[in-house]
Amino acid sequence: MNKGFIAGGALVSIVLCTTAGFADTRKGEKIEGQKEFEKHCAVCHRSGGNIVNPQKTLARKVLEANGVKGVKDIIARMRNPGPGMTKFDEKTIPNKEAKAIAEYILKTFK
Ligand code: HEC
Numbered sequence: 001m002n003k004g005f006i007a008g009g010a011l012v013s014i015v016l017c018t019t020a021g022f023a024d025t026r027k028g029e030k031i032e033g034q035k036e037f038e039k040h041c042a043v044c045h046r047s048g049g050n051i052v053n054p055q056k057t058l059a060r061k062v063l064e065a066n067g068v069k070g071v072k073d074i075i076a077r078m079r080n081p082g083p084g085m086t087k088f089d090e091k092t093i094p095n096k097e098a099k100a101i102a103e104y105i106l107k108t109f110k
Contacts, residue, residue: 033101033103037104048105053082074102075099
């Protein structure tokens with residue numbers, strides 16, 4: 001009788017996160033917190049608000065009430081967000097950009 005087929009070989013799927021090659025073009029360019037904010041965050045946080053959860057705006061007082069007291073805390077929220085917010089890892093927003101965004105938020109939304 002036929003032994004059938006041997007389905008051999010392990011399927012190794014390597015998920016490559018292709019980082020777009022725009023890193024080079026911005027060498028030496030100043031990272032603008034505002035521009036990055038508009039690009040990544042403004043869809044939900046237009047003018048420092050929050051269209052998904054209106055309780056959690058980016059106004060300084062609200063942030064502080066929710067334990068977000070500085071640049072580091074804002075970056076922490078990007079890396080590990082609460083319900084309803086997109087997660088931004090270092091591939092999407094490198095630390096330098098994340099810092100610029102955080103500084104922009106802190107100085108802009110009062
Ligand atoms: C898809 C919509 C969405 C996007 C895009 C988004 N956010 Fe949020 N964000 C939310 C929601 C919803 C919350 C509330 C989460 C929770 O309940 O903790 C939130 C909360 C926050 C908080 C805490 C606010 C508070 O008052 O506690 C910070 C800081 C924040 N976001 C920063 C950012 C930054 C910076 C970006 C861009 C890099 C961003 N968010 C992009 C939806 C979004």
